[in-house]
Amino acid sequence: MTDDNLLDRALIRLEEAASHLQIDQDVIEKLKYPRETTKTSLLIRMDDGSRKSFLAWRCRYDDTRGPTKGGIRFHPDSTIEEVETLAFWMTFKCAVMNLPYGGGKGAVRVDPRTLSKSELERLSRAYMQAFARTVGPDRDIPAPDVYTNAMIMGWMADEYNQITGSVTPAVITGKPIALGGSLGRNDATARGGFYLVQHLAAELGLSGSRTVAIQGFGNAGQYFAELAAADGNTVVAVSDSAGAIYKADGLDVTKLIAGKNSGKRVADLAAELGATVISADDLIAVEADVLVPAALEEMITVKNAASIKAKVVVELANGPVTAEADKILTEKGVVVLPDILANAGGVTVSYFEWVQNRQGFYWDLEEIHARLKKMMEREGRAVWDIAQERKVSVRSAAYIHALGRLSTAIEAHGTQPYFVG
Ligand SMILES: NC(=O)C1=CN([C@@H]2O[C@H](COP(=O)(O)OP(=O)(O)OC[C@H]3O[C@@H](n4cnc5c(N)ncnc54)[C@H](O)[C@@H]3O)[C@@H](O)[C@H]2O)C=CC1
Numbered sequence: 525m526t527d528d529n530l531l532d533r534a535l536i537r538l539e540e541a542a543s544h545l546q547i548d549q550d551v552i553e554k555l556k557y558p559r560e561t562t563k564t565s566l567l568i569r570m571d572d573g574s575r576k577s578f579l580a581w582r583c584r585y586d587d588t589r590g591p592t593k594g595g596i597r598f599h600p601d602s603t604i605e606e607v608e609t610l611a612f613w614m615t616f617k618c619a620v621m622n623l624p625y626g627g628g629k630g631a632v633r634v635d636p637r638t639l640s641k642s643e644l645e646r647l648s649r650a651y652m653q654a655f656a657r658t659v660g661p662d663r664d665i666p667a668p669d670v671y672t673n674a675m676i677m678g679w680m681a682d683e684y685n686q687i688t689g690s691v692t693p694a695v696i697t698g699k700p701i702a703l704g705g706s707l708g709r710n711d712a713t714a715r716g717g718f719y720l721v722q723h724l725a726a727e728l729g730l731s732g733s734r735t736v737a738i739q740g741f742g743n744a745g746q747y748f749a750e751l752a753a754a755d756g757n758t759v760v761a762v763s764d765s766a767g768a769i770y771k772a773d774g775l776d777v778t779k780l781i782a783g784k785n786s787g788k789r790v791a792d793l794a795a796e797l798g799a800t801v802i803s804a805d806d807l808i809a810v811e812a813d814v815l816v817p818a819a820l821e822e823m824i825t826v827k828n829a830a831s832i833k834a835k836v837v838v839e840l841a842n843g844p845v846t847a848e849a850d851k852i853l854t855e856k857g858v859v860v861l862p863d864i865l866a867n868a869g870g871v872t873v874s875y876f877e878w879v880q881n882r883q884g885f886y887w888d889l890e891e892i893h894a895r896l897k898k899m900m901e902r903e904g905r906a907v908w909d910i911a912q913e914r915k916v917s918v919r920s921a922a923y924i925h926a927l928g929r930l931s932t933a934i935e936a937h938g939t940q941p942y943f944v945g
């Protein structure tokens with residue numbers, strides 16, 4: 525195995541965890557490659573009458589534990605390698621949380637900010653036309669990810685219903701409430717991470733009020749800022765793709781979110797908030813108890829890990845810390861709450877949405893929050909205990925926890941190849 529590709533680098537974490545377990549090599553072999561990845565191009569009519577095509581993928585990495593589950597990303601830098609790696613991580617995330625799912629992911633290589641609303645709708649519908657036979661409530665269930673949202677999920681759900689001539693809300697999650705979306709899905713990723721930090725606060729040395737720095741100010745980052753501020757913490761720094769800002773005595777999160785939602789970048793809001801514009805690397809190095817990467821993969825690397833001053837890194841993003849950076853953080857005594865646990869609140873409430881769609885009976889927000897809290901605490905505690913007992917990182921413990929469940933399921937399937945279409 526080489527270490528020059530994102531999936532290879534992700535597999536190193538799996539092999540590391542497997543080395544702590546008496547695990548059949550067959551299990552590792554089964555998880556080494558995706559079950560299927562479909563690539564296509566989406567040809568859409570632009571508003572000016574021209575036609576444009578966009579590369580698109582859907583990967584079903586492993587469905588041993590259930591239908592594959594995972595978001596769809598719209599990003600100009602998306603690649604097949606990224607999609608497959610994100611689907612690999614989904615496989616482990618769903619197993620960590622004991623959700624009855626395997627892992628999947630999808631993407632379109634596009635900068636959605638350059639499209640009009642109607643072009644975005646045509647592209648979203650084209651994605652569902654292309655993958656209508658890949659997805660399904662018992663086969664593969666997409667959801668939002670970077671630069672996709674409830675509106676896009678709504679268009680895709682509608683397109684699926686038109687293609688199949690049925691009303692099948694459980695084919696996709698993160699939908700608008702009016703189309704069968706769940707209460708509490710919008711802030712679920714951040715809320716899950718927030719419940720986890722609260723539950724482990726004493727063990728993490730985070731008692732009392734904390735200072736927080738957040739990289740990436742979209743769905744995950746904004747809601748984490750809101751929850752942290754409402755709990756009496758101080759959000760000292762945030763960034764988006766265009767810049768970062770810092771204020772030692774705390775940013776006004778309400779104003780920040782309002783400004784961002786009005787279309788401004790965080791750096792545009794610096795003067796209004798009395799904050800200083802800083803660089804992306806400065807954000808990682810600010811004095812804060814908690815650093816929350818909530819943007820993209822491999823943002824914390826050998827180049828900047830040593831500068832981190834936070835006690836705890838909460839990975840709301842998928843794959844933000846490289847394996848080499850992990851080692852540096854461990855040596856510095858920084859605890860990393862890993863993506864496959866820390867950001868699992870999103871897929872957990874997606875699971876609640878799918879359950880509600882299938883039973884046709886909907887829960888109130890209190891029930892969603894109570895169930896999410898219980899699951900984050902249960903699996904978070906199990907992972908934490910593994911880390912203590914085996915003297916491994918929390919990331920390795922999360923992989924060990926997931927791998928135990930995956931290997932039981934893989935063995936239960938038996939040795940014959942199975943040919944579910
Ligand atoms: N939305 C969800 O339910 C879940 C999201 N995640 C992960 O969380 C991360 C963020 O996703 P969302 O918040 O949903 O996306 P989003 O599209 O709502 O926001 C992404 C944010 O990251 C910022 N960003 C992009 N490149 C950046 C860079 N180089 N430096 C700093 N900021 C940058 C963008 O400006 C934007 O503020 C991704 O890794 C995603 O896979 C994980 C679990 C669930």
Ligand SMILES: O=C(O)CCC(=O)C(=O)O
Nearest residue numbers: 594595667669870871874
């Ligand atoms: O909500 C979901 O089903 C998946 C969200 C997702 O893509 C992720 O957790 O990375």
